[in-house]
Amino acid sequence: MTPRPTYDYIIAGAGCAGLSLAVHMIRSGHATGRKILLLDHDAKRSNDRTWCFWETKPGLFEDIVYKSWQSLLFRAPGVTRSLSIEPYTYKLIRGVDFYRYCFELIDREPGMEFRQARITACHNREDGAEVALDDGTLLTAGLVFNSLYSLPSPDTRDIRLLQHFRGWLIETDTDAFNPEQATLMDFRTGQDAGATFFYVMPFSERQALVEYTLFSPALLDEKDYHGALETYIGSILGVGQYRILEKEAGAIPMTNHRFPRGSGRIRNIGTAGGQTKSSSGYTFRFIQKEVAAIVKSLEGSGHPFPPRQHGKRFTFYDNVLLSVLNQRRMPGHALFSRLFEKNRPQDIMRFLDNESSLTGELKIIATLPTMPFLRAAAWTVASS
Numbered sequence: 147m148t149p150r151p152t153y154d155y156i157i158a159g160a161g162c163a164g165l166s167l168a169v170h171m172i173r174s175g176h177a178t179g180r181k182i183l184l185l186d187h188d189a190k191r192s193n194d195r196t197w198c199f200w201e202t203k204p205g206l207f208e209d210i211v212y213k214s215w216q217s218l219l220f221r222a223p224g225v226t227r228s229l230s231i232e233p234y235t236y237k238l239i240r241g242v243d244f245y246r247y248c249f250e251l252i253d254r255e256p257g258m259e260f261r262q263a264r265i266t267a268c269h270n271r272e273d274g275a276e277v278a279l280d281d282g283t284l285l286t287a288g289l290v291f292n293s294l295y296s297l298p299s300p301d302t303r304d305i306r307l308l309q310h311f312r313g314w315l316i317e318t319d320t321d322a323f324n325p326e327q328a329t330l331m332d333f334r335t336g337q338d339a340g341a342t343f344f345y346v347m348p349f350s351e352r353q354a355l356v357e358y359t360l361f362s363p364a365l366l367d368e369k370d371y372h373g374a375l376e377t378y379i380g381s382i383l384g385v386g387q388y389r390i391l392e393k394e395a396g397a398i399p400m401t402n403h404r405f406p407r408g409s410g411r412i413r414n415i416g417t418a419g420g421q422t423k424s425s426s427g428y429t430f431r432f433i434q435k436e437v438a439a440i441v442k443s444l445e446g447s448g449h450p451f452p453p454r455q456h457g458k459r460f461t462f463y464d465n466v467l468l469s470v471l472n473q474r475r476m477p478g479h480a481l482f483s484r485l486f487e488k489n490r491p492q493d494i495m496r497f498l499d500n501e502s503s504l505t506g507e508l509k510i511i512a513t514l515p516t517m518p519f520l521r522a523a524a525w526t527v528a529s530s
């Protein structure tokens with residue numbers, strides 16, 4: 147007879163999804179009386195990323211929102227749109243605050259523990275699942291929540307773009323920023339590699355996070371990211387003197403690859419579970435919605451596979467948009483300019499949240515040029 151699993155749950159990967167799930171379990175009372183182990187090879191103490199997202203109400207992580215805005219700016223050559231986004235608020239959470247906040251709660255929860263360890267594999271077994279560590283240890287649990295993933299080799303139907311970026315938190319000696327308005331996208335930069343823009347998150351008149359972002363298949367040389375940031379800050383923002391306080395780097399998959407939700411006693415979460423919106427890279431809010439639904443399902447029926455959060459049509463829209471960007475059927479700056487010139491920002495945000503109605507979606511689609519999107523839709527249907 148196989149011994150009972152040691153843990154009720156193992157959370158494999160203590161990043162955004164793993165920690166969000168843990169916090170949802172604690173806050174809802176679901177963690178009480180359960181043995182839950184979180185595993186990550188990293189200590190999760192550094193400010194390795196910042197999350198931006200929008201919502202209409204205070205969220206579970208409201209206490210650690212570092213800065214928020216209700217006014218956004220969209221810019222492209224010849225286009226300036228000031229966007230008032232009420233009832234939405236655009237929020238920014240720093241990674242370091244998120245990790246600290248989550249671990250403080252986890253440390254206080256009697257049945258929860260964190261172990262720093264490298265995972266080599268997760269497997270289903272008859273009465274649960276097991277997690278193998280690189281030192282040969284085998285851990286068992288009733289359920290494993292996994293946020294580790296690797297993409298399989300692409301096949302011909304795959305779109306493999308990356309949203310890759312470098313950001314500098316800069317400080318100036320004189321006032322240079324309007325802290326009341328964040329720049330969501332500024333396309334006033336070269337577009338040779340693909341859709342390329344900056345965003346500027348001002349924390350005060352003298353401090354801002356400036357990020358250089360590209361949607362393209364390949365990463366750039368480090369010097370090219372740096373050169374673009376220097377040119378934008380100096381020539382476009384007109385900021386002469388500044389100090390770089392922190393740097394951020396990242397790459398988010400933008401792909402039509404379907405990330406499986408898992409099977410049996412292994413539930414994939416986060417990017418690994420398909421929570422990254424492939425056409426925008428936004429993930430944070432989707433993770434929050436997904437883990438809340440998982441905890442509700444565990445409470446209700448005991449299994450971690452609640453009905454899917456949104457209709458298949460949103461995957462189709464994402465894939466069409468990805469195809470437009472990937473095959474360069476329309477330049478990214480022209481596409482987003484059109485979107486923001488012709489639609490209310492709230493409608494776009496609802497659409498990007500996969501929360502719009504079919505009527506709302508058709509209205510947005512009607513504002514986009516027909517031919518590039520028709521061709522992309524035909525390609526998407528043919529390749530699916």
Ligand SMILES: Cc1cc2nc3c(=O)[nH]c(=O)nc-3n(C[C@H](O)[C@H](O)[C@H](O)COP(=O)(O)OP(=O)(O)OC[C@H]3O[C@@H](n4cnc5c(N)ncnc54)[C@H](O)[C@@H]3O)c2cc1C
Binds near residue numbers: 160162416427428431
């Ligand atoms: C720099 C950056 C900025 C981002 N900004 C935004 C944003 O503004 N808004 C937004 O919505 N999304 C953003 N994203 C996308 C997304 O929200 C994040 O990637 C988010 O962290 C995804 O959560 P996750 O739990 O799936 O992955 P992660 O947070 O990456 O968590 C996975 C965890 O698994 C651990 N791990 C990996 N392999 C192993 C192993 N073998 N053994 C043990 N542990 C392992 C990692 O250390 C990590 O902690 C950003 C991503 C990056 C990289």
